[in-house]
Amino acid sequence: MNILGISAFFHDSAAALVRDGVIVAAAQEERFSRQKHDERFPRQAVQYCLSAEGIDASQLDAVIFYEKPLVKFERLLETSLAYAPRGFRSFLTAMPPWLQKKLHLPREIDAGLGGTYSGPILFATHHESHAASAYYPSPFEEAAILTMDGVGEWTTASWGIGKGNTIDLHQEMRFPHSPGLLYSAFTYYCGFRVNSGEYKLMGLAPYGEPRFEKTILDHIVHLHDDGSFWLDQRYFNYCHGLTMTSARFHALFGGPPRDPESPITQREMDIAASIQRVIEEIVLRMARHVHAQTGQRNLCMAGGVALNCVANGRLLREGPFERLWIQPAAGDCGGALGAALAHWYGHLKNSRQAQPSDSQQGSFLGPEFNDDHIRNALAPLGAVVETLNEHALAEAIVAELAKGRIVGHFHGRAEFGPRALGHRSILGDPRDPSMQRRMNVAIKFRESFRPFAPAVLSDRQREWFDLEVESPYMLLVAPVAAAHLRRSTAAQPSQSAADNDAVTGFAKLKALRSDVPSITHVDDSARVQTVDSARSPRFHAILSAFDRLTGCPVLVNTSFNVRGEPIVHDPADAYRCFMFTDMDILVIGNQLMRKEHQPAMAGADEYKRSFRPD
Numbered sequence: 206m207n208i209l210g211i212s213a214f215f216h217d218s219a220a221a222l223v224r225d226g227v228i229v230a231a232a233q234e235e236r237f238s239r240q241k242h243d244e245r246f247p248r249q250a251v252q253y254c255l256s257a258e259g260i261d262a263s264q265l266d267a268v269i270f271y272e273k274p275l276v277k278f279e280r281l282l283e284t285s286l287a288y289a290p291r292g293f294r295s296f297l298t299a300m301p302p303w304l305q306k307k308l309h310l311p312r313e314i315d316a317g318l319g320g321t322y323s324g325p326i327l328f329a330t331h332h333e334s335h336a337a338s339a340y341y342p343s344p345f346e347e348a349a350i351l352t353m354d355g356v357g358e359w360t361t362a363s364w365g366i367g368k369g370n371t372i373d374l375h376q377e378m379r380f381p382h383s384p385g386l387l388y389s390a391f392t393y394y395c396g397f398r399v400n401s402g403e404y405k406l407m408g409l410a411p412y413g414e415p416r417f418e419k420t421i422l423d424h425i426v427h428l429h430d431d432g433s434f435w436l437d438q439r440y441f442n443y444c445h446g447l448t449m450t451s452a453r454f455h456a457l458f459g460g461p462p463r464d465p466e467s468p469i470t471q472r473e474m475d476i477a478a479s480i481q482r483v484i485e486e487i488v489l490r491m492a493r494h495v496h497a498q499t500g501q502r503n504l505c506m507a508g509g510v511a512l513n514c515v516a517n518g519r520l521l522r523e524g525p526f527e528r529l530w531i532q533p534a535a536g537d538c539g540g541a542l543g544a545a546l547a548h549w550y551g552h553l554k555n556s557r558q559a560q561p562s563d564s565q566q567g568s569f570l571g572p573e574f575n576d577d578h579i580r581n582a583l584a585p586l587g588a589v590v591e592t593l594n595e596h597a598l599a600e601a602i603v604a605e606l607a608k609g610r611i612v613g614h615f616h617g618r619a620e621f622g623p624r625a626l627g628h629r630s631i632l633g634d635p636r637d638p639s640m641q642r643r644m645n646v647a648i649k650f651r652e653s654f655r656p657f658a659p660a661v662l663s664d665r666q667r668e669w670f671d672l673e674v675e676s677p678y679m680l681l682v683a684p685v686a687a688a689h690l691r692r693s694t695a696a697q698p699s700q701s702a703a704d705n706d707a708v709t710g711f712a713k714l715k716a717l718r719s720d721v722p723s724i725t726h727v728d729d730s731a732r733v734q735t736v737d738s739a740r741s742p743r744f745h746a747i748l749s750a751f752d753r754l755t756g757c758p759v760l761v762n763t764s765f766n767v768r769g770e771p772i773v774h775d776p777a778d779a780y781r782c783f784m785f786t787d788m789d790i791l792v793i794g795n796q797l798m799r800k801e802h803q804p805a806m807a808g809a810d811e812y813k814r815s816f817r818p819d
Contacts, residue, residue, distance in 0.1 A: 206553075207264060209254065210545030211247060211314065212271040212334075212537050216400045218247040219538035219621075221570075222254035223545040226555055228342065230257035231570040231621040233538045235771040239778075241819060242401060243771075246317045247541075253572055262318040269548045271540030272331035274310055276358035280380060288445035329544040331357020332508070333551075335532075336374060338543030339507035340367035341550055341557065342565045343530040349501040350374070351491060354508035354536070355385035355400075362433075364495045367505065370550040370557040375498070381444050382436045384487055384510050387426065390441055391480040393449035395473045396463030401819045407515055408655050410481035411728035412710055413474030417458065418482045424457060426483060432491030469654070471710050481515060488516045489524060496525040503528045507543070511535040511680075512623065514732050518682035521674065533568040533678040534622035542621075567740035568678060569628055571619025574776055579794045582776035587804045590796040595746065598795055603751040606634050606760065610789035611648060613765055615779045616743050619772070624679045625764035626734060627660060627744030629772045629779075631788065633723065633761035635659055640723035640761055641714075647787035650813065651768040654711055656732070659724035660762040662748050663735040669721070669759055670733050679734040679762075689720040690729055723761050734762060769816035785812040 210221040213234075221231035230253060235241055237249035255261055311326045329337070335352040347368040354361065361383035365374035378384075389399045392406045422428060427435040438444060440454040455461050463473055492504060504526040511517065512535050521529055532539050550557050574582070583590060593601060602612055612632045620626050631648060633640045635657075645653045658679055659669075666672055672683035713727035724731050738745040752758035765773045767786060773779045776793050783791040783798070784806045791798040 206266045206549070207258065207260060208545045208548050209251065209265050209268045210271065210334075210541040210543070210548075211251070211268065212541040212544070213246050214244055215537055216242045216244050217536055217538040218244050218250070219534070219541040220247045220250040220254045221542035221545050222258055223542075223549055224258060226546075226549050226557070228542065228564060228566060228570060230254040231534070231542050232572065232619070233621070233771075236571065236619065236774040239771055239774070241769055241771050241816065246313055248317050251317060257572075262322040265318075265322055265324055267324055267548055268314060268318070268322065268326050269544040270310060270314070270326070270328045271334040271537070271544040272357055273328045276330075280356075280359050284381070284444050327548065327552075329547050330360070331540065332360045332363045332374065332377065333372070333547055334540040334543035335507040335535075336363065336365060336367070336372050336543070337547035337551065338532045338534070338539040339505035339511075339530070340372055341543075341546040342532070342563050343367075343503075343505045344559050344561060344563045345503045345505065345528070345530065346559045347501065348503040348505045348530070349495045349499040349526070350505045351495055352506070352508040353384045353488070353491070353510035355389060356380045356383055361385065362491065362508070364491065364498075366499050366501065370554060372547070372551055378433055381438060381441070382434060384484060385508070386441075386443055386449075387436060388480060388484055388510065388513075390443070390449040390454070391476060394454065394458065394462045395476055396465045396467065396469070398465070398819055399449060403509070404512070405652070405655065406477045407481060407513055408726075409469070409474055409477040410515070411478070411726055411730070412654060412713060413471065413476070413478035415479040415482040416475050417479035420457065421479055421483050425454075428487065428490070430490060431494035432487050432489075434487065469652075474710055484510070484513060485516045485519050488513070488520055492520055492524045492526065502526065503530070505530050505532075507532040507535045507539060509536045514680050515682045515730075517680055518730070521681060528674065529681075530563060531678065531680045533565060533620075533624060533680065535680075536623070539622065562739070568621050568626060569618040569741070570621040572774070573618040574794070576794060579776050579796060583780060583793070583796065586777065586780050586806070588780060588798055589802040589804070590798050592795055593797055594795070595743070598792065598797060599743075599746045599750040601797055602632075602747055602790070602792060603754050605790050606632060606751060607754055609634060609637050609640075611644065611787065612790040612792060613779060613783050613788045614744075614747075615765065615773065615776065615791070615793040619774070622678070624734075625762065625772055626677070626679065627736065627741050627762060629765040631763050631765050632747075633657075635721035635724045635759050635761045636755070636757060638717055638722045643787070644723075644761065644763060649763065649766075649768055650786075654714065656726040657724050657761045657763050658732040658734060659721065659759045660734045660736050660744065660748060662745065662752060662758040663737040665752070665758040666733065666735050670731060672733055672735075675735045675737070676733045677735055677737070677740055679732055682730050682732050685719050685721070685725050685729050685731055691717050691719055721757070721759050724759065767813070767816060769818045781806075781812060785809045
């Protein structure tokens with residue numbers, strides 16, 4: 206049986222195909238359209254999923270949408286009436302897409318499938334889709350489930366239990382009290398884009414001090430022991446206005462929201478640190494309550510808040526659960542996968558057998574390109590290539606990395622979800638103190654404060670990070686192992702640890718924090734990806750070769766894109782990004798390209814302008 210799951214019309218639209226319970230394919234529309242967070246119907250993602258199985262829409266047995274639009278419309282209507290007359294403006298702004306598409310989803314889906322599909326179109330609930338995406342691919346026969354995001358229909362967080370092929374959700378929080386909207390409000394206030402910049406706020410937090418934590422808990426968030434909370438809506442506008450925060454919010458924190466183009470000040474750093482502490486406390490309290498209520502040893506998580514890897518890492522270290530499994534596509538794109546799996550297991554009652562690692566297949570569920578396609582894509586661009594076998598390629602890559610050169614790596618199936626896990630990645634030497642700035646400024650064209658993640662051989666992770674469990678999806682932050690820390694600054698190499706800790710703000714960037722400074726954040730932490738040969742044999746081989754050459758089993762791993770650009774989709778995207786940035790080496794499949802051998806390529810300025818900064 207072929208089941209297609211679809212998420213669309215809010216942000217990060219996606220499609221996923223499940224055949225007899227096996228995840229065949231999944232992809233976000235933004236990768237094809239080149240429009241970041243594309244919310245439109247995922248026509249190209251759907252077509253990819255069908256082609257991956259060699260079928261057309263007429264051969265689908267069911268199509269499942271990831272939420273119930275009529276219930277969501279009910280929330281919008283009730284909220285606008287509750288806040289009348291103030292709520293009418295936001296209601297009227299939201300109406301055109303609802304009247305054009307969202308209230309006519311069967312028609313939109315039929316058109317998106319080319320009019321050839323004649324089977325049922327069904328609707329899961331938003332948090333049912335999140336819960337299914339978290340539990341069904343997990344390695345657990347039974348587990349507690351926790352979902353947290355902005356809002357679905359009415360639900361903003363939920364918990365329950367998964368056993369065998371069933372999921373029972375027992376409790377929920379409801380709009381307007383939302384962990385995701387709370388974090389997004391502070392994202393907006395600090396000058397970052399909602400539904401895009403939350404990870405920047407998380408990355409900014411270690412530069413600050415949580416001096417506003419008490420202010421938030423005293424005035425805005427009334428937090429209960431079980432992790433549920435009540436938000437004082439006098440501080441927010443999202444129920445009735447076109448912004449996230451109100452004048453009362455601005456007065457509480459000493460001024461208006463930061464202009465996105467203005468410098469980040471210590472105030473924003475401290476606010477980021479404060480709300481990060483609050484969201485971590487919410488997650489910990491919720492998890493402890495869920496553990497007490499369910500008695501389960503394992504926890505599965507999804508929803509946008511589950512992408513807060515700092516909170517996840519703290520939950521792993523301080524929380525009551527022995528093991529966590531977090532859906533790699535934890536946001537709304539993963540709802541497409543969850544909707545399809547919920548239908549196969551929950552609705553059709555098919556049996557489920559948990560896989561020892563998981564059934565997510567490393568989240569390598571997107572398109573791949575064979576040698577002929579790669580050659581045909583590169584030839585018109587005039588690319589000068591070297592074709593190497595697997596062993597020679599790995600050796601060539603690490604030789605360049607060890608020289609301080611930056612390598613774009615495009616191989617195999619694309620990742621599903623927001624993280625690049627080695628198949629659509631830019632790689633660098635983490636020992637190089639200049640690598641973080643070089644990658645941020647000359648490759649990614651983004652803010653210099655943002656940290657980079659390490660990929661580490663799974664059998665060497667404990668030597669380099671205080672992390673006892675695997676982290677294949679880069680969703681856990683852990684401390685860098687003490688044996689690899691350095692406590693000095695470049696300006697004052699003999700500075701004491703106490704003095705070093707007294708450095709504030711972006712001055713912390715100048716500290717040479719560890720033996721791998723380019724992946725060590727200013728609080729001595731790192732967002733770790735563990736790499737094993739089963740999930741990613743090529744990437745594992747590269748890391749192993751780098752370890753043999755340098756004694757370091759760690760590489761910088763960042764997504765293959767520039768600021769505002771979706772992760773590269775095809776070989777032509779990869780080549781353009783390579784040519785228009787300061788990358789030195791490009792590898793696509795078994796083809797290696799050196800920047801100095803490539804012909805000049807026009808259009809660099811246009812390329813940089815073509816993506817709206819996120």
